[in-house]
Amino acid sequence: MEETWNTDTVVADSNTTTATVALPTSSRLKTFSADAVTITVRGRLGSHIDLKTLPSGSKLARARMAVTRRGRDDAGNWHDASTSWYTVKMWGQLAENAAQSLQKGQPVIVTGRLEVNEWSNPQSGSRGTELVITATTIGHDLGYGTAAYSRPVKEPATR
Secondary structure (H helix, E strand, C coil): CCCCEEEEEECCCCCCCCEEEEEEHHHCCCCCHHHCEEEEEEEEECCCCEEEECCCCCEEEEEEEEEEEEEECCCCCEEEEEEEEEEEEEEHHHHHHHHHHCCCCCEEEEEEEEEEEEEECCCCCCEEEEEEEEEEEEEECCCCCCCCCCCCCCCCCCC
């Protein structure tokens, strides 16, 4: 029986190159909404938001988000601990609004479904894990500044 392979493009972060990875379709997991883990994360955008229109007409945006833990030492001084990186995916109107409103470096709060994607490249032998949040909500973290809200203007439907 011959295996079918799909190729996916994986980007670890904005400082690395893009790698095309071939995965056997039989190794893909099917997830169900009952299995979804919903999380809320505070951090900073580590990349510009990349907004694309798919051939179906759907809007998809992707961005990288850095979450750095902070803590105090015995003397009471603040120190940065490890940084976790997430890929944030946004769909539809949320994707368009985020692309117009948010910029690299800004503090944000994201709520969405967490996925952990493991990947490997048989040619190089490299393996990795990508944390992906499919956002249901994203916005400025108002603990660090102010923001002004405006509704997007929808174009009238054409007949």
